[in-house]
Amino acid sequence: MLRWLIYILVTANLVIFLWLGLGPDNRIPMVVQQEEGDLRVIRDDPEEQEVPDAEQAVRYCYASLPFSNKLVADDIISTLAAEGLGTSLHKESLVQPPEYHLILPAPSASVGIIQKQLRDAGIEGAEIITAADGQQTILLDIFLVESNMADRIVEVESAGFAPRVLKKSGDLLLYSVHVSTELEQDAFHKLLNKKDILYDGQMFSSFPCAEIVSGN
Known part of the structure; x- marks a missing residue:
């Protein structure tokens, strides 16, 4: 009975860790979607675009x-x-x-x-x-x-x-x-x-x- 209780607690903790995002990183890696001069538009979310910082985007005026x-x-x-x-x-x-x-x-x-x-x-x-x-x-x-x-x-x-x-x-x-x-x-x-x-x-x-x- 005690062994089953320990098993349930371990399983519950594992589910909580995964729910909080502490498990393996399954995010889609960033890829360059568009290049315009030295400005690179990157995205890791289909609904969201990010622009690199000024040091990376050296020349876009x-x-x-x-x-x-x-x-x-x-x-x-x-x-x-x-x-x-x-x-x-x-x-x-x-x-x-x-x-x-x-x-x-x-x-x-x-x-x-x-x-x-x-x-x-x-x-x-x-x-x-x-x-x-x-x-x-x-x-x-x-x-x-x-x-x-x-x-x-x-x-x-x-x-x-x-x-x-x-x-x-x-x-x-x-x-x-x-x-x-x-x-x-x-x-x-x-x-x-x-x-x-x-x-x-x-x-x-x-x-x-x-x-x-x-x-x-």
Whole structure:
């Protein structure tokens, strides 16, 4: 009778241990389901996806194109879409006038391809900038003027900058100016703001990969 009681207690304890998950690990091993640049999307649950930490996903960034003129933003979207470069439009209403941001997924390794697609879409002047840590992004300072405002361009040229026409969109002309230092960029921004030229800032803004991967 005592032996049967011991057997029942041992069996009950074994069932409890298994119920609490202390038995053998029967979980499905993680497998890579998708690779996008150096970003690996992994999953160990059909209903749940996990993203590796920032150290593993070293280079996954995105670029944003801010415009204050929605017609220009729509025009750029259509020209890029025709070249197979997908974008999405986000309206930022917290600033006045509202800004329209074209969100463009851009793994760092693909900036050369993106640069070519921009050129094929009629947007010239996109330049690849390589940072000290090897991170690459596309830098393009632009400003917009109406086609009958040639005197504004003369003022920009007189300040020592060499604007280049990027693309004509209706009565607006998109110009680019390359600046090599932060000091030059600050001077350029002050010049445009002072002269009341419609300026849309840096066309492509690079965001740190770690922040994007961590969801910030």
